[in-house]
Structures are given as C-alpha cells and as structure tokens.
Amino acid sequence: MEQVHSGVEFTALDWVWTILFVLLMIVCGVIFYRLGKRSESDFFLAGRGLPWWLPATSVYATHTATDTPMWIGGAIYHWGVRGIWFPFFAAWTAVSAFVSTRIFRRSLAMSQAEWQSLRYSGLGAELLRGWLAGWQTFMNMFVIAWVSAAMGKICVYLFDWPNWVGVILFTSVCAVYVLVAGYWGVIMADFQQGIISFIVITLVSVWGVVAAGGPSGIVEKLETLGQSWRMNPFHFDGFWGLDTNCFYTLDFLTLLIMATVGGLGMGNFIDWYPEAQRIQSARSVRDASYAIWAGGFLSLLRNSVWAVAILGFFVLYPNIQSEAEYEMGWFRLGFEHLPAGMVGVFFAGIIAIHLSTVSTHLNLGALYATRDLYHHYVNPEASQAKLVRVGRWNTVFLLAGAFLLGLTMQSITSWLIFALWLQAAGIWIPSILQVVWWRFNSWAYLSSWIANLLMSWLVVWVLPELGLFPELPNWVNFWLLAFLVSLVYVPVTFLTKSDDLDHLVRYYVMSRPLGFWGPIRQEAERRGLIAAQEGGTN
Amino acid sequence: MNLFRKNWTPSEADEWTVHDLVASILGVLAFFLGTIGVIGAFLFQLWGFVCLVVAGALTILMYRVIDPKLRAMSEAFEEKQQEYLDDLERTVRWESRDGH
Numbered sequence: 001m002e003q004v005h006s007g008v009e010f011t012a013l014d015w016v017w018t019i020l021f022v023l024l025m026i027v028c029g030v031i032f033y034r035l036g037k038r039s040e041s042d043f044f045l046a047g048r049g050l051p052w053w054l055p056a057t058s059v060y061a062t063h064t065a066t067d068t069p070m071w072i073g074g075a076i077y078h079w080g081v082r083g084i085w086f087p088f089f090a091a092w093t094a095v096s097a098f099v100s101t102r103i104f105r106r107s108l109a110m111s112q113a114e115w116q117s118l119r120y121s122g123l124g125a126e127l128l129r130g131w132l133a134g135w136q137t138f139m140n141m142f143v144i145a146w147v148s149a150a151m152g153k154i155c156v157y158l159f160d161w162p163n164w165v166g167v168i169l170f171t172s173v174c175a176v177y178v179l180v181a182g183y184w185g186v187i188m189a190d191f192q193q194g195i196i197s198f199i200v201i202t203l204v205s206v207w208g209v210v211a212a213g214g215p216s217g218i219v220e221k222l223e224t225l226g227q228s229w230r231m232n233p234f235h236f237d238g239f240w241g242l243d244t245n246c247f248y249t250l251d252f253l254t255l256l257i258m259a260t261v262g263g264l265g266m267g268n269f270i271d272w273y274p275e276a277q278r279i280q281s282a283r284s285v286r287d288a289s290y291a292i293w294a295g296g297f298l299s300l301l302r303n304s305v306w307a308v309a310i311l312g313f314f315v316l317y318p319n320i321q322s323e324a325e326y327e328m329g330w331f332r333l334g335f336e337h338l339p340a341g342m343v344g345v346f347f348a349g350i351i352a353i354h355l356s357t358v359s360t361h362l363n364l365g366a367l368y369a370t371r372d373l374y375h376h377y378v379n380p381e382a383s384q385a386k387l388v389r390v391g392r393w394n395t396v397f398l399l400a401g402a403f404l405l406g407l408t409m410q411s412i413t414s415w416l417i418f419a420l421w422l423q424a425a426g427i428w429i430p431s432i433l434q435v436v437w438w439r440f441n442s443w444a445y446l447s448s449w450i451a452n453l454l455m456s457w458l459v460v461w462v463l464p465e466l467g468l469f470p471e472l473p474n475w476v477n478f479w480l481l482a483f484l485v486s487l488v489y490v491p492v493t494f495l496t497k498s499d500d501l502d503h504l505v506r507y508y509v510m511s512r513p514l515g516f517w518g519p520i521r522q523e524a525e526r527r528g529l530i531a532a533q534e535g536g537t538n
Numbered sequence: 539m540n541l542f543r544k545n546w547t548p549s550e551a552d553e554w555t556v557h558d559l560v561a562s563i564l565g566v567l568a569f570f571l572g573t574i575g576v577i578g579a580f581l582f583q584l585w586g587f588v589c590l591v592v593a594g595a596l597t598i599l600m601y602r603v604i605d606p607k608l609r610a611m612s613e614a615f616e617e618k619q620q621e622y623l624d625d626l627e628r629t630v631r632w633e634s635r636d637g638h
Contacts, residue, residue, distance in 0.1 A: 094565035215582040286612040304576035
C-alpha cells in the first residue's frame with residue numbers, strides 16, 4: 001500500500017487532549033453497564049425506549065467513519081463537487097422515514113434477518129433468515145476491518161507507526177465499552193462522539209477553507225486554474241455515454257432514483273442494517289421516523305462541509321495524481337494547517353469518528369450472531385443472562401475477525417464504491433418488492449441475493465479484469481446488474497408458491513405495509529382483524 | 539383534502555394517505571437543497587443561502603403535514619406493543635414454525 005507520512009509533531013497539549021477525549025468516550029459507554037446487562041433487548045436495542053434524538057445522533061455518528069472523509073474527499077478531488085452525488089444515496093432516509101422505517105418499526109423485529117421470518121413463511125423464510133444473519137455477521141466484521149484499515153492509514157500518516165498498530169489500537173479501545181454495556185454503551189457514546197465529530201469536522205473544514213484563501217480566494221483560484229467547473233454540482237459530461245472517466249447526467253439520475261425510490265425498500269443499501277437497529281431502539285414509530293430522517297440529513301450536510309474543504313485542498317494542492325494521496329486531503333488540511341495544541345483536538349475528533357462506527361458494527365454483528373443464529377437456531381431456551389454473555393463472546397469473535405481482514409485491505413475508495421452500491425444493485429428492486437408486493441416470496445428474494453453476489457463480482461471486476469467484458473461506467477453497471485438479476489428472481493417468483501396466507505395476514509395487520517397487498521388486506525378485513533377501508537390509498 | 543389536518547383516529551392514521559407522499563417529497567427536496575445549499579453557503583454564494591432557507595422552510599412544512607398523523611399512529615401502536623412483543627417471541631421461534 002502506498003503510504004504518506006506527514007511529519008506532524010504532537011505537543012504535550014495535543015496528547016493531553018487526545019487522552020482526555022479517549023477517557024471521556026470510554027467512560028460515557030461503560031457507565032451504562034447495569035442497563036446493558038439486563039436482557040438481550042437491552043444489550044442490543046437499549047430496551048426499545050430511546051427518544052428520537054439519540055438514535056438520530058447515532059445514525060449520523062455511525063456513518064461518519066475514518067474512511068468516509070477519504071472516499072468522499074477522493075470523489076470530490078477527482079470529480080469536483082458533482083462527486084457529492086455519490087454519497088447522496090443516504091437521501092433514501094428521507095423517504096424511508098415515512099415508509100419503510102414505519103413498516104419495520106411496527107414489525108418489532110430485532111433485526112432485518114428476523115423481519116424476513118415475519119414477512120415470509122416456511123423453509124424459504126428460515127433459509128433467508130440464516131443467510132442474512134450469516135451475511136450480516138460477516139459484513140459487520142468487514143466494515144470494522146475497512147474502517148480500522150483507514151485508521152491504520154491515518155496513524156502511518158501521522159506517527160509513522162507500523163500499520164498494524166493503528167488498525168488494532170483504537171478499535172480495541174472501543175471494544176471495552178461495547179463489551180461492557182452493549183447497545184446502551186454504543187448509543188450513549190455515539191451521542192457525545194457525534195457532537196464532538198460534528199464540531200471538529202466543521203472547525204477543520206472552515207480552517208482549511210481559510211487556509212486556501214477563504215471562500216472568495218477558492219473561487220478566484222479555481223477560475224485562474226481553469227477549474228471553476230469544480231464548483232458546479234450539475235457539471236455533467238453529457239447526458240449519457242460509456243466512458244468510465246466521465247460523469248454523465250444518467251449517473252446523476254441513477255443515483256437520484258436510487259436515493260429516493262430506495263426509501264421504499266428494506267435492505268437495499270448496507271446502511272439499512274445499522275439503521276434497522278436504530279429504528280427498533282426508538283421508543284415509538286414517530287421517534288423512529290424522525291431519528292432516521294434527522295440522522296440522514298445531518299450526514300448529507302456533513303458531506304457538503306467536507307466537499308468545500310476538499311475544494312480548498314484542491315486549490316492548495318492541484319496536481320496530485322495518486323488516489324492514495326488525495327483521499328487524505330481533509331486530514332492533511334487539519335494536520336498541516338491547525339495551530340499547535342489544536343492538532344490533538346483534531347486527532348481526538350478522528351478517534352471519536354472511528355469509535356462511533358466501530359462500536360455500532362461490533363454490537364450489530366453480535367446482534368445477528370446472537371439473536372438470529374444462537375438464540376434462534378442453537379439455544380431457543382437460553383436465559384437473558386446467557387444471551388448477554390453470548391453477545392459479549394460474539395463481540396470478541398467479530399473483533400478478532402476484523403483485525404485479520406483489516407490488515408489485508410488496500411485502497412479505501414474503490415472498495416467502498418463497490419460495496420456501497422454496485423454490490424447491492426441486483427437486490428435493489430427485490431428489496432423494494434418484498435415490502436410493497438405480497439406475492440413476492442422468500443425464494444425470489446433468496447435467489448436475487450445469490451444471483452447478485454455472483455453477477456456483481458463477475459460484471460464489475462472479474463470479467464473486465466480477464467478482458468472478456470468491457471469496463472462500464474457506474475450507471476450502466478447498476479442497471480445492467482438490476483436487469484440480469486431480474487432474469488432470475490422474476491421466474492422464481494411465479495414458479496414458486498406464495499407465502500402462507502395466515503402468516504401474510506398476521507404480518508399485514510401488524511405492519512400495515514404500503515403497496516400491492518389487496519388480497520391480504522381483503523382477507524384481514526374478512527376475518528375482522530382490521531376495519532374495512534374507507535379513505536386510504538392502500 | 540386537508541394537508542395540515544390535525545385530528546386523526548388511530549385507524550385513519552394506519553392507512554397510507556397523500557400526507558405520507560407529500561412528507562416524503564418535501565423531505566427529499568429538503569435533503570437535496572440542504573446538500574447543495576451548504577456548499578454554496580460555504581463558498582459565500584447567494585444561491586447557497588437561498589437553498590438553505592428553502593430547505594429549512596420545507597422541513598417545517600413536512601413536520602406540519604406528517605406529525606399529527608405520526609402521533610396518532612404511534613400512540614395507538616405503543617398501547618399494543620407489549621402484546622405484540624409477546625406474540626413476536628412465539629411467532630419467530632424455530633421449533634414452533636409449524637405450530638408444534
């Protein structure tokens with residue numbers, strides 16, 4: 001891996017800030033020890049009793065990771081501010097808040113895997129639950145690995161430590177309060193980490209903008225460099241095309257459709273899974289809706305602050321070709337331009353950013369391993385104390401696996417663009433169909449998952465690498481994968497039976513899903529389980 | 539149809555209505571304008587500040603449209619939540635999937 005070293009000197013004051021912040025973060029989590037150990041529901045959902053602003057801060061804090069400024073910074077440096085549309089998929093939360101969040105919260109499922117067994121019935125539902133639980137246990141391990149890899153990269157840049165030290169050290173610190181207090185520790189630490197990180201991100205970005213000559217200085221310098229197009233979020237290279245080095249209007253429209261229509265579904269994006277945990281931890285449907293909406297909004301505003309800072313970085317260092325170097329742009333602004341004594345605050349902010357993401361994924365991965373694998377399949381009679389104990393062991397297991405993975409990862413940006421949306425392209429439509437169409441069954445959803453995993457690797461990486469298939473722009477890859485995978489799940493839907501009627505009616509009455517549920521609704525009305533419809537649009 | 543309707547019965551709030559659609563659209567617009575508004579405002583461009591003000595206004599509008607409905611739905615659902623949770627534990631148990 002190409003590494004850059006800063007030569008930044010930490011003063012005694014910087015270390016004092018860093019140590020104080022780390023202690024504060026650990027204490028904030030650990031003091032909720034007694035609440036976390038009460039039950040499985042407390043260890044993984046904080047007893048389902050949180051006001052909206054706590055899960056909202058957690059949504060924001062979780063999705064502010066050490067790798068986030070790298071890949072958003074990388075996209076903005078490469079594409080100009082039109083690169084802001086890559087992370088705009090987070091806008092799915094604006095629609096989800098009033099659609100899928102509401103449906104999921106009403107299901108009361110502890111996890112997305114559990115929701116599968118409420119929505120579907122029979123063997124297919126069990127296979128799907130097992131598959132999603134295993135997949136999510138691995139994915140959370142993978143996420144911890146890649147953010148830990150990013151932390152390793154930062155520590156190499158800052159201190160020239162061996163990579164493994166940065167990968168392991170701060171993630172291990174975080175594991176202390178996750179092990180002790182579970183989700184209570186996660187959510188309370190996220191609250192103060194979210195505030196710290198928002199302040200630090202704004203402070204460092206403003207500082208960077210000032211260092212680049214202020215707003216007017218950036219505008220003038222970009223014009224002088226002949227790069228003023230970089231300030232235009234709607235600067236596209238034509239309506240459509242196949243050049244992977246261009247950003248087309250169709251790229252933008254694809255991202256916009258993904259972001260908006262995607263809010264109807266569950267599981268379209270990997271972000272859904274941590275959000276699902278936050279939705280169920282909210283004390284009411286209303287709190288869940290506002291938590292998801294506000295958390296998503298904060299995340300998008302943060303991206304924009306970073307985007308301007310990276311414009312400033314571009315003005316200061318306009319000719320960097322190496323992705324590994326320019327994706328460190330925001331960090332360089334902080335470490336190279338903040339005054340002595342403030343560098344420690346910045347580093348403490350980075351630790352807050354790192355811990356808030358790692359803590360969520362440690363607890364979330366342990367939730368799937370404990371609730372959906374151990375409790376569901378291995379020991380359904382387990383006591384609450386036993387489940388909390390198993391939850392802690394699963395946290396340790398995830399930590400160890402993440403370290404092994406994290407030490408082998410290379411580039412952050414390309415991994416993330418692949419993982420965040422291409423990998424989900426084929427299941428994007430099925431994830432919506434499972435919410436809005438009663439006839440879509442477990443076998444169809446399971447087949448879409450398997451087909452997507454195979455096809456996304458083949459179409460995006462393997463075949464182009466072998467020269468058997470052209471390298472295509474992102475928007476073509478997305479729609480191509482969506483189409484190819486539909487060739488599998490559409491026939492499967494119609495060739496297999498619908499789910500059990502009693503099961504569907506029970507799910508409908510409790511969750512009241514949106515869309516094409518007419519026959520199930522009629523059956524629920526016939527059984528007297530819900531009132532006959534008068535003015536609704538269901 | 540009153541977009542700013544304040545009184546909902548629980549069963550009315552359970553139905554999908556135009557209020558959900560309007561809230562979703564207003565929410566997306568607020569996100570969109572907020573995203574580009576912050577960029578413009580940080581660069582001291584007038585359009586940035588205008589976008590931020592409109593995003594704020596849309597957020598307030600969205601709240602006024604959807605909050606009474608969410609409140610009515612939440613209160614009714616939360617009253618039955620414990621019963622639902624007990625039922626959930628029975629429904630998702632591995633051994634009892636076929637009713638055995």
